[in-house]
Amino acid sequence: MERMQSTNGKRQAILMLFAEWGGMHTGAWRAPGSPDDPTTDFEVCKQMVQTAERGKFHGFFIADAMGLQHDMSPDGLSGSARSGVRFEPMTLATALATQTRDIGVLLTASTTYNAPYTVARQFASLDRLTGGRAGWNVVTSANPQEAANFGLGERMDHALRYERATEFFEICEGLWDSFDDDAFERDKESGRFFDPAKMHRLDYGGEYFKVAGPLNLPRPLQGHPVIAQAGSSGPGRAFASRFAELVYTMPMDLPKAREFYADLKQQAEGHDRDPDQIKIMPSLSLVVAPTESEAQERLAAYDELVPPRTGIELLSALLEMDLSDYELDGPVPEIPETELGAKTRQKFFLDKARREGLTIRQLMQQSSRTGAIAGSPETIADRIEEWLANDAADGFNLGFADPLHSLTNFVDLVVPELQRRGIFRDEYAEGTLRDNLGLPRPASRYAAVAR
């Protein structure tokens, strides 16, 4: 497959809508003009994906956890549109697919709290129902609340989760190949619906799963659905470099993004994969307005709308220190840097507070942005172009600070600017999501034997 390059030799961006229905900014759901119910009103979800499709986005991606956000009190949760209250993603994705034509339909499913046969069957169904637009974001589920919702006292150990994920994924791949592409003859004359020689049992026996197969569906239109994954740890990156075709990541800055990009491409080559076939997709969270000052004003307005109880709990979790008894407009106290996983983000915000002399309220507001940056169409296009040109990204997983406003501005103002610069396509390609992403259709594991 050809690289995603335009005739001017520049890399063409892949654009994915990171569909956080309530907005990435904790305060934005309260803004005048934000929808009354941004998270469970189908009309809002529909309007968002249809807007993304109007902007020729490659896909929309539904994140998921099977429980509420775990590290907050009911009081803290109650002020957030991002508490985890959301539709079950396969149901929602299927409904949204019927309201769109070209855009890819990607969603999250966990390898820790599902059975592989069910997931393989769901994605094979979705792929056929969408005419080849399905994608699976493979997650191992880190939220302890999810473990509790599935009868487990404790979350499964990280390394075990990835071992289980590897078996789970191998089974899904095998099940998708249960029937050869041309197995179904449906020949009324002879009375043969499918050719039995083109049906394959799997008989997988692993440490975690035993699955006989075959899957009771034809091969997905795309061969296999497109695979996305967002591991950042050693085992997470190893999994992504073997299996993922889109890799989601949230780097703090350009050097870190370049390091991640180079590492994943190199690890993929180590698995005999073409590095062009693993697309690195950093997240970018945006407030977009016609001018720089309007965008900054909007961001500041969202900051003011963060409910303090919610914001302080989120900040306390981020800094790993309970700040609820401190004066909101007082200085940020001395906080020891910890060794835990959030260390880089903790350090980023502590350094920022010290450097800029921020109060607790100001730091709370800034951390509630979930990394959102505000800008004019030109500034945002500059940022996208810089990362594409510097081997930091093949595309972007685009979140928006507010439910609809910034996405609409992005589609109306930034997309034409990217197209003018020759770094984004003008139209959908005919065919499947794979065709649109420049990814090959995987051959069946039985193809070599059969031909």
Ligand SMILES: Cc1cc2nc3c(=O)[nH]c(=O)nc-3n(C[C@H](O)[C@H](O)[C@H](O)COP(=O)(O)O)c2cc1C
């Ligand atoms: C952009 C992005 C989206 C993610 N979406 C989900 C999700 O929907 N559900 C989930 O459980 N985890 C999600 N994750 C978490 C990752 O699957 C992964 O667990 C995390 O990046 C930590 O990496 P590790 O698993 O290698 O430790 C996401 C991560 C990123 C960066």
